[in-house]
Amino acid sequence: IVGAANSKAWVRNVVELRLVPQALVEVSGKVDRPFPYNPEDWQTAMDNARLDLGDGTKKLQGVPLREVMAKWEPTADATVVRLLSSTGEVATLPLADVMADGDLRIWNVDAPQGITFAVATASGTVHALDVVAIVVE
DSSP states (O other), X not given: OOOSSOTTOOOOSOOOOOOOOOOOBEEEEXXXXXXXXXXXXXXXXXXXXXXXXXXXXXXXEEEEHHHHHHHHOBOTTOOEEEEEXXXXXXXXXXXXXXXXXXXXXXXEEEETTEEEEEEEETTSOEEESSEEEEEEO
C-alpha cells in the first residue's frame, strides 16, 4: 500500500494496481476526542511485521494501538476497550493493558474486498480480526 509522500511509502516490482475503497474504524464511548481511525493519518508511525492471521504469513503494516488511544484521550473513568468485528464478534481488553503494551498494534490487512483491520501483537497474538469499531467503556 503506497501512501502520501513519506519515506516508508515505496514499492518495487509492481505487477498489479488495484483500487480499494477507503476503510476506517469507528470509535465511540468514553473518549474526549472521538474520530475514526484512518490509517492514512498514521503512516509515519507504522511498523511492519510478518504475521499469520489465519490465512498464511503476510507482511502487514501497523501502528501501536496505545498511540491511537492516546490521541482519542480516554476519560479518567474508562477501563475497557471493546473491539467489534464485522461479524459481530467482540474482543475485550483492559484499557490499562492496551496503554501499557507497545507491542499491541492495529494492522492494515489487504483483503479481496479492500482493507480491513486486525488487532494483534507484533509477536503474533491475535485479539480481533476485521475490526470495524472500537468502543471505550
